[in-house]
Amino acid sequence: MRQLLLLDWVLITALGWLAIGLVGVSFPRRLTLISRVLFPLGAIFGLVLALLALSGMVAGTQVRILPLGLPDLPFHVRLDALSGFFLFLLGATAAGISIYTAGYFRKGEGTAPGLQCLLYHIFLTSMAFVMLADDGYAFMVAWETMALSSFFLVTSEHRHAEIRRAGYLYLLVAHIGAVGILLSFGVMAGSAGDYTFDAMRDFSILGFWPTIAFLLALFGFGAKAGLLPLHIWLPEAHPAAPSPVSAMMSGVMLKTAIYGMLRVSFDLLHAQLWWWGILLLLIGLATALFGVIFSAIQTDMKRLLAYSSIENIGLIFVGFGLTLVFKSFLLPHLAALALTATLYHCLNHAFFKSLLFLCTGSVLHATGERNLGKLGGLIHRMPWVTWLALVGVLASAGLPPLNGFVSEWLLLQSFLFTSGLPQGYLNMLLPVVAAAIALIAALAGFAMVKFFGVVFLGQPREEKLSQAHDAGRLERIGLLWLAAGCILLGLFPNVVIALLDPVTRLLVGSGLRDAASSHGWWLLAPISEDRASYSPAIFFGSIALFTPLAYWAVRRYYHGRLKRVPAWDCGFPLQTSRMQDTAEGFGQPIRRIFSPFFKRTREHPSPFDTQPRYRSVVEDPLWYWLYLPIARIVDYGTRLIAFLQQGRIAIYLLYSFVTLLALLVVTRG
Amino acid sequence: MNFYALFAQLLELAIALILAPILTGWVNQCRAWLQNRSAPPLLQTYYTLSKLFHKDVLLAHNASTLFRAAPYIIFSCMALASSIVPTLSTDLIFSPAADAIALVGLFALARVFIALAGMDVGTAFGSLGARREMFIGFLAEPALLMVFFTASLISQSTSLSTIVETLAHNEIAIYPSLAFAGVAFSMVSLAENARVPIDNPTTHLELTMVHEAMILEYSGRHLALIEWAACLKLFAYSCIGIALFFPFGIPEASDPASLLIAAAILVFKLAIGGFVLALIETLSAKMRIFRAPEFLGTAFLLAVLAMLVHLLLEAGR
Numbered sequence: 003m004r005q006l007l008l009l010d011w012v013l014i015t016a017l018g019w020l021a022i023g024l025v026g027v028s029f030p031r032r033l034t035l036i037s038r039v040l041f042p043l044g045a046i047f048g049l050v051l052a053l054l055a056l057s058g059m060v061a062g063t064q065v066r067i068l069p070l071g072l073p074d075l076p077f078h079v080r081l082d083a084l085s086g087f088f089l090f091l092l093g094a095t096a097a098g099i100s101i102y103t104a105g106y107f108r109k110g111e112g113t114a115p116g117l118q119c120l121l122y123h124i125f126l127t128s129m130a131f132v133m134l135a136d137d138g139y140a141f142m143v144a145w146e147t148m149a150l151s152s153f154f155l156v157t158s159e160h161r162h163a164e165i166r167r168a169g170y171l172y173l174l175v176a177h178i179g180a181v182g183i184l185l186s187f188g189v190m191a192g193s194a195g196d197y198t199f200d201a202m203r204d205f206s207i208l209g210f211w212p213t214i215a216f217l218l219a220l221f222g223f224g225a226k227a228g229l230l231p232l233h234i235w236l237p238e239a240h241p242a243a244p245s246p247v248s249a250m251m252s253g254v255m256l257k258t259a260i261y262g263m264l265r266v267s268f269d270l271l272h273a274q275l276w277w278w279g280i281l282l283l284l285i286g287l288a289t290a291l292f293g294v295i296f297s298a299i300q301t302d303m304k305r306l307l308a309y310s311s312i313e314n315i316g317l318i319f320v321g322f323g324l325t326l327v328f329k330s331f332l333l334p335h336l337a338a339l340a341l342t343a344t345l346y347h348c349l350n351h352a353f354f355k356s357l358l359f360l361c362t363g364s365v366l367h368a369t370g371e372r373n374l375g376k377l378g379g380l381i382h383r384m385p386w387v388t389w390l391a392l393v394g395v396l397a398s399a400g401l402p403p404l405n406g407f408v409s410e411w412l413l414l415q416s417f418l419f420t421s422g423l424p425q426g427y428l429n430m431l432l433p434v435v436a437a438a439i440a441l442i443a444a445l446a447g448f449a450m451v452k453f454f455g456v457v458f459l460g461q462p463r464e465e466k467l468s469q470a471h472d473a474g475r476l477e478r479i480g481l482l483w484l485a486a487g488c489i490l491l492g493l494f495p496n497v498v499i500a501l502l503d504p505v506t507r508l509l510v511g512s513g514l515r516d517a518a519s520s521h522g523w524w525l526l527a528p529i530s531e532d533r534a535s536y537s538p539a540i541f542f543g544s545i546a547l548f549t550p551l552a553y554w555a556v557r558r559y560y561h562g563r564l565k566r567v568p569a570w571d572c573g574f575p576l577q578t579s580r581m582q583d584t585a586e587g588f589g590q591p592i593r594r595i596f597s598p599f600f601k602r603t604r605e606h607p608s609p610f611d612t613q614p615r616y617r618s619v620v621e622d623p624l625w626y627w628l629y630l631p632i633a634r635i636v637d638y639g640t641r642l643i644a645f646l647q648q649g650r651i652a653i654y655l656l657y658s659f660v661t662l663l664a665l666l667v668v669t670r671g
Numbered sequence: 672m673n674f675y676a677l678f679a680q681l682l683e684l685a686i687a688l689i690l691a692p693i694l695t696g697w698v699n700q701c702r703a704w705l706q707n708r709s710a711p712p713l714l715q716t717y718y719t720l721s722k723l724f725h726k727d728v729l730l731a732h733n734a735s736t737l738f739r740a741a742p743y744i745i746f747s748c749m750a751l752a753s754s755i756v757p758t759l760s761t762d763l764i765f766s767p768a769a770d771a772i773a774l775v776g777l778f779a780l781a782r783v784f785i786a787l788a789g790m791d792v793g794t795a796f797g798s799l800g801a802r803r804e805m806f807i808g809f810l811a812e813p814a815l816l817m818v819f820f821t822a823s824l825i826s827q828s829t830s831l832s833t834i835v836e837t838l839a840h841n842e843i844a845i846y847p848s849l850a851f852a853g854v855a856f857s858m859v860s861l862a863e864n865a866r867v868p869i870d871n872p873t874t875h876l877e878l879t880m881v882h883e884a885m886i887l888e889y890s891g892r893h894l895a896l897i898e899w900a901a902c903l904k905l906f907a908y909s910c911i912g913i914a915l916f917f918p919f920g921i922p923e924a925s926d927p928a929s930l931l932i933a934a935a936i937l938v939f940k941l942a943i944g945g946f947v948l949a950l951i952e953t954l955s956a957k958m959r960i961f962r963a964p965e966f967l968g969t970a971f972l973l974a975v976l977a978m979l980v981h982l983l984l985e986a987g988r
Contacts, residue, residue: 379793381735392737401783402769402776411772414816421824421982430982433820437975440816444809447779451786451805460793461733525767534829540768541751541777548747549740556892560724563891569731570888571794572875583790583798591806595964 008054009064009081009134012089015051016130019044023123030116033107040119041104042476044126045097051130052093059086059504065136071143078198080136083504084269087345088133088261094487095253095352096126102360102480103246105473106367113158118244121158125151125250132258137198138187141262145183148258149176152251156243168235168242175235179225183262186218190270199270206272216278219266220285227259227315230289231624237296240308241372245363248304252311253356257348260318267326268509276330276425283323287435290316290442295596298449299589299620302372303362306453307355310398313446314351318344320439321413325510327423327432328416334512336419339528341506342499342514343412349498350397350405350491357394357484358453361387364477365457368470374453374585379462383470386478388458393485395454397492399447403538403545405491408498408526410443415534445592452588461579493538495526586618593620601626679760679930686934687753691906692716692899694945701949716902723895731792731888741788742889742896748781749903756910759933761832761921770829771819774911775812778863781900782808789885800884803960807869807881810967811862814855817974821852822915824981831914839918848985851977853916857951858970860908862963865901867952869963879957909944913937 026040058064058081068077081089103122107115128151131144153176157169191197194205207215225232240248267274293312300306321344328337362372364387371377381388397404417439420432462468473481491498496518503513514528521527527535556562571577593600601623607614646657696716703710712718730739755769755777769777782804789801823829825846826837862869865882875883886897914921920936922929958966 379733381737381791382733396780396783399779399783400776401780402773407773407776411776414772415829418820418823418829430979433824433978433982434975436820437813437817437971440813441809444779444812447783447812448805448809451783451790451801455787455790455798455801459735459737459787459790460798527767531767532828532830532833534770534772534823535767536770536773537768540765541773544751544765544768545744545747548750549743552743552746552896556724556896560892561727563727565727565729566732567729569733569792569794570729570890571796572887574795577794579793581795582793583795583802588798588802591802591961594961 007064007066008058008061009066009079012051012054012058012081012130012134013066013068013079015047015054016127016134018047019123019130020127022047023120026119026123027116030114033115036115036119037104037107041100044123045100045104048093048097048100050093052090052097055086055089055093056501058089059083059501071139075139077140078136078200079134079140080199081134083508084261084264085133087502087505088257089130091257091349091352092126092129092133092254095356095484096250098480098483098487099246099249099253099356099360100480101483102363102477105476105480106244106246106363108367113160118155118158121151121154122247125155129254129258133261136200138191139197142180142184142187145180148255149173149180152247152255155247156239158244158247159242165242168238172235172239175225175232179222179232182218182222182225184222186215186222186266189215189218202270212271212273213275213278216267216271219263220282223259223263223266224285227256227263227319228289228312229285229315229319230292231628233289233293233312234622234624234629236312237305237308240311240359241302241304245304245359245366249356249359249363252308252359253352256311256315257352260322260348263322264509268329274326274330276327279323279326279330280428281323282319282326283435286316286319286323287438288316289313290320291438292316292599294442294445294449295592295599296622298445298452298592299600301374301585303365303374303377303453303457304359304372306374306449307358307362310446310449311351311355313442314347314355317410317413317439317442318347318351320435321347321416324416324420327420327428329510331423331425334510336416337510338506338512338514339412339419340416341510342502342528343409343416345502345505346412346498347409350409350488353484353487353491354394354397354406357481357488358391358398360477360481360484361391361394364473364481368472369467371464374456376464377457377467378460378579378582379467380458380470383467384458384472386472387481390481390485391454391458393488395450397488399450400443401447403492403542405488408492408495408536408538410439411536412528414439415528448592452585456583456585456588460582463579463582493542494523495538496523499526499528599623676762676764678927679762680754680764682930682934683759683763684750684754686759686937687903687906688750690938690941691753691902692720694906694909694941695902697942697945698905698949701946702952705949705953716898720895720899723898724892726891728891728893733792734888735791738788738791738888739893741784742893742900744784745781746896746900746903748777748784749900749907752777753903753907753910755831756907757832757835757914757921758910758937759921759930761836763832766830766832771823771831771834772816772829774831775816775819778904779808779812781904785885785897792888794888796880796884796887800881800887803881804885807862807963807967810964811859811970814967814971814974815859815863817971817978818852818856818859818915821848821974821977821981824978825849825985835914835918835921838915839921846981846985848977848981849916851973851980855970855973855977856912856915858966858973860912861951862967864905864908866948868955868958869966871957881960909941912944913940
């Protein structure tokens with residue numbers, strides 16, 4: 003019997019998820035079994051997968067041919083550092099989300115729990131297979147399974163028309179994107195003569211074909227990642243899906259697109275052109291700016307987070323583009339720095355965005371509200387969720403000492419090196435991009451303060467909020483796991499950078515491990531200590547030391563007397579919860595400054611209205627500039643083609659006959 | 672770890688904690704003189720702090736733990752910030768802990784906490800102030816980072832100690848880019864420290880409040896800590912300005928005697944800086960809040976210009 007490789011264990015774990023799903027669907031109404039046994043088991047499998055993937059990242063490349071698929075087309079699978087890293091991301095995030103989901107299910111909501119359990123675990127397995135696939139065929143099968151299973155999860159409350167609409171939009175964009183990926187593989191496989199990634203790797207395609215393959219892949223993976231202008235499905239699908247599914251889609255599924263793009267650009271294509279990097283960088287920047295501005299004006303908490311995901315994907319692509327630029331100018335060490343920032347941000351985003359989406363799930367369960375304008379004051383009712391959400395909010399706003407800051411710091415550091423690029427003007431313009439990144443990070447802070455402040459702080463804006471209850475025990479464990487991830491990833495950046503070292507060596511041929519670990523575990527200095535250094539441990543340590551010290555000193559030398567009184571509010575006698583800022587109010591400065599970005603319709607009441615109404619709707623202008631025209635063209639085209647459909651059998655027979663004749667002529671010639 | 676660095680660090684922290692309220696008092700005094708008013712004593716801020724520490728805390732019914740913890744967190748953030756900026760020596764224990772970017776992050780952390788605390792009680796003024804503060808913050812932060820970027824492109828480092836060493840000791844050179852960056856930095860500091868023309872620290876008029884609106888619900892020791900933190904913030908910003916644009920006088924040698932001279936020079940520079948601040952405040956009028964983007968946008972463009980000037984004119988040297 004052959005020795006079981008690490009890869010085999012990974013496969014077994016991934017198929018274990020599938021088995022869990024099958025058990026679940028065999029007992030579709032057994033809520034206790036599904037929520038108390040199957041989902042926690044899935045979380046354990048996630049942990050196992052994360053550990054296996056960690057060892058897989060350093061174990062070197064392993065390949066297998068699976069006896070699945072069509073008779074002549076077996077699935078090739080492969081575990082290397084890149085897939086190992088993304089499998090780790092999948093496993094570690096899935097562990098938290100699964101254990102949360104175990105506590106999340108309630109009776110009588112949407113699709114039967116057993117079916118949801120199956121779809122959820124198929125979703126997980128297919129994502130694992132996307133990262134393991136080593137040929138175009140297996141990749142596309144896994145990719146499509148992932149899209150379909152997540153579509154059914156998004157539409158699990160399919161009785162609502164708007165959820166069906168969101169699901170349809172998602173499916174449409176996912177499939178248009180899949181066509182792009184398929185064509186990209188086609189270009190590479192057509193030249194290489196074989197559909198396996200190995201053949202594509204060995205064969206270097208010439209001329210403008212690599213560019214075509216790259217652009218097709220960018221289109222396809224960009225549609226899944228939510229790059230501008232293909233982001234349109236994200237803010238619709240995320241609020242429609244149940245919260246654990248939103249968390250999984252935003253935290254992990256968007257990263258499969260990053261994975262695919264990295265695989266194509268660095269592994270399958272041989273040489274990289276510098277303007278690919280500039281293209282990615284500019285698209286990423288536009289996406290990030292667009293995402294963060296829209297996230298700051300949202301009034302639905304899940305839409306706000308969905309736009310924030312678009313922003314983070316944009317930042318990831320900025321780092322990606324910078325990596326390509328450095329790589330194409332043969333600066334492997336700087337490419338490694340930029341790539342480390344990119345991958346680090348992928349991992350960070352997976353943790354903090356899943357955490358925040360799960361927190362919105364708890365809020366939704368406790369209050370039944372997604373609208374920010376009807377929430378408020380939940381810190382008194384839901385302390386667990388509030389404090390854990392605060393961790394996610396601070397991480398997402400890119401504040402030290404949490405994880406979001408580390409990757410932004412690394413990204414800004416790598417931008418400081420662009421002034422040394424040999425290409426004229428690039429070295430002048432790229433540092434200015436760093437300014438835009440700073441703006442994006444600061445705007446993210448605004449959006450996150452709005453999210454947290456309006457939902458959790460202040461006075462409850464509705465009566466029913468006083469009935470809200472905190473998250474259950476299993477939900478808390480899931481949230482704690484993800485929050486701990488945010489804190490640990492922030493406090494021990496050198497460990498993460500050492501982990502990322504094999505990935506960057508594989509893709510760009512250099513790593514940061516030596517530079518990062520030469521200063522001790524507590525000091526992050528990716529280039530040298532004189533150049534730049536940051537120590538989250540000292541940072542966190544001193545704040546954690548000064549704060550209680552100040553507390554103690556004040557109590558010791560003065561007193562701790564305290565009286566509860568009504569709020570002062572500059573002496574205004576009448577104070578109601580309606581006088582706080584609503585979500586619209588908080589976003590008003592953004593609407594005002596960035597008004598060219600929005601399509602806005604307003605209804606003002608006239609002075610004589612007896613029942614005055616003020617209405618303001620802010621929409622995505624791309625709908626009107628891009629999507630509706632395309633939809634109209636498609637509609638027109640289909641109407642032309644519909645002319646063929648006459649509804650009489652004689653005419654269809656005539657079509658067949660003409661086609662046959664035409665084919666005969668063609669084959670004769 | 673060497674003892675000199677530890678000593679310099681502790682001295683710097685102590686000087687920051689002691690000197691910061693005096694700096695605020697000095698600015699108020701200068702402003703009163705310039706405006707033909709009779710000035711409060713130099714130590715007035717201390718008297719206010721002491722009075723506030725002795726008073727009971729009146730806490731709104733709806734205030735949560737976050738509201739009560741925020742003053743301590745903000746205070747310790749500002750204490751850390753003022754001990755990171757190299758003022759007396761470039762050989763500090765905390766100097767590798769945070770570079771210029773991390774310092775901006777630290778200020779942002781404090782800002783987020785004070786804004787959240789402002790929203791916590793759920794009054795109209797609190798959330799108004801929080802909104803405006805975050806609004807000014809996201810305009811000011813990129814400009815501040817660009818100023819730091821210019822300085823770090825000159826010295827090939829984002830570490831504040833290295834920047835100061837390069838600018839103060841290594842070569843005698845005039846950087847035109849730093850002139851632009853200096854103007855940008857002054858504009859950002861006015862906004863970040865809630866000063867005229869962006870905010871008015873002495874007003875309680877509802878239409879104009881930013882910082883004061885957020886901390887309206889605070890009283891007693893909580894308010895004292897926040898006021899002290901605001902003094903420390905002004906002190907830290909002044910020290911950053913001194914470190915980036917007038918770093919001369921920071922000792923190269925590591926001996927305690929030079930620290931004393933450095934402290935004397937620092938006090939002198941701060942006195943001049945405080946007077947200039949009072950002058951600016953006296954000469955300008957408070958802007959409407961929606962003029963702030965123009966003001967800070969100008970600061971941002973100046974900072975970007977500074978960087979381009981550096982890359983075009985100075986990078987070849």
